[in-house]
Amino acid sequence: MKILITGGAGFIGSHLCEKYTKENSTVLCLDNFMNGNITNIRHLTRYRNFKLINGDIRDFDLLEKIMPSVDIVFHLAAQIHVDRSVVEPKLTYEINALGTQNVLEAARMYDVEKIIHASTSEVYGSSEYYPMDEKHPLNAPHPYGASKIAADRMCYAYIHTYGMDISIARFFNIFGPRQKDIGYGGVISIFTRRVLSGVPPIIYGDGLQTRDYTYIDDAVKAYDLILKYDKKITEPINFGSGKELSILELANMIIDLCDKKNMKPVHVEPRPGEVKRLIANAAKAKKILGWKAKYDLEEGMRKFIHWYKNYGTEKNIKMSER
Ligand SMILES: NC(=O)c1ccc[n+]([C@@H]2O[C@H](COP(=O)([O-])OP(=O)(O)OC[C@H]3O[C@@H](n4cnc5c(N)ncnc54)[C@H](O)[C@@H]3O)[C@@H](O)[C@H]2O)c1
Known part of the structure; x- marks a missing residue:
């Protein structure tokens, strides 16, 4: 093939x-x-x-x-x-x-x-x-x-x-290993990089916008x-997993999993055009293919953070401070 x-x-x-x-x-x-x-x-x-x-x-x-x-x-x-x-x-x-x-x-x-x-x-x-x-x-x-x-x-x-x-x-x-943590990277990678390097995650708006993570x-x-x-x-x-999580909950989960309990996310102006809620109905994928998300978010996030700590590069961490 x-x-x-x-x-x-x-x-x-x-x-x-x-x-x-x-x-x-x-x-x-x-x-x-x-x-x-x-x-x-x-x-x-x-x-x-x-x-x-x-x-x-x-x-x-x-x-x-x-x-x-x-x-x-x-x-x-x-x-x-x-x-x-x-x-x-x-x-x-x-x-x-x-x-x-x-x-x-x-x-x-x-x-x-x-x-x-x-x-x-x-x-x-x-x-x-x-x-x-x-x-x-x-x-x-x-x-x-x-x-x-x-x-x-x-x-x-x-x-x-x-x-x-x-x-x-x-x-x-x-989300997962190899997702970019710089520039316009995925939110989980960017939050993880920031939190591990001691700076709080930045949230656009109130953080109540939700996403569904796989x-x-x-x-x-x-x-x-x-x-x-x-x-x-x-x-x-x-x-999709069919579960929604707000950006604020996500930021706090990453802060917890990285053991930075006293850190608080920083809120800035909302982004124009940002989608407010996304939650999947993936019943068709289950029906046709037997697919269902196996990892729950916390388990996936632990795996990602473990990977990031071991393989996330110094260079990326330095660039993030610019
Ligand atoms: N990451 C997500 O959460 C997500 C969710 C839904 C759909 N998708 C879709 O999955 C695909 C991959 O996303 P990703 O997160 O891996 O992004 P990514 O940016 O890591 O991967 C996209 C790749 O396409 C390459 N590319 C861009 N323009 C190109 C061009 N003109 N010719 C050849 N290569 C080009 C980039 O260099 C990059 O390596 C995208 O189509 C995206 O829309 C991603």
Whole structure:
């Protein structure tokens, strides 16, 4: 099996590269290193069945060269940061929407067997009802979400127009080792880095905005179940724990788990367009694939903090103080 993983040097993509390289599939990792990191995949470069391609999904000629030998595509490459999408909406759209279109079209031209597209709960915007199932309106209020809606809907069009096997996996927040703790990193990584280095987490607004967190191993499991599922999944499918946690509760949990009991989060102005509540209804994933998040948040967080203490780099910690 030859698997192309776009965004393979990023947080989630690198875990997929690792799993399938170690299971002896031929893995092509395509990344332009806009947000990816060579340290996520360097250990895989000694495997003969792993190939790193430093390239861009906006480069259709490159995709045309790669795709003829590919059986499966895990499409994760994206500009993932909401804040950056507000500053650079065009770049975000070019990568997330038009880049996805490139991947789909190249896959169509060369009869790729199956594509798993990394969609996101951010397409929904703030909940109109809870928990959110796949029929929830797509109300993303920011350019990141809008560009991911375009990608999600283009996948849908390719499924229903060309009969392609494309799974639209709408993941709620994922966390775990290798998630960036600098710049626009994931909130759990950033809070952990700050708390461990003795500075309080920063919360935008009152901190009552909620999210639904899934540990990386559960997300990888979801990918694997989709890969092995022998029928087409023609409608989007949610993956989330079904439990909501406020940012304030999250900050306090990290403070506790890092043994910094006297620390208090700092509140600053709310961010424009920030989604207020996200909670998954993942009943469809359970029904179709038998998937259910196995890790509870505290267990996943303990594993993450343990990893971070051992492998979170000095450099990252120093950069965070700038
Ligand atoms: N992390 C989450 O909580 C989460 C939740 C839902 C969905 N997703 C989706 O999962 C995917 C992966 O997210 P992640 O958290 O691993 O992010 P990430 O930024 O770590 O990974 C994305 C990778 O794509 C690469 N990339 C960006 N633009 C590219 C381009 N034009 N060509 C080639 N590579 C490019 C980046 O360098 C990076 O390595 C994204 O599509 C994201 O929308 C993530």
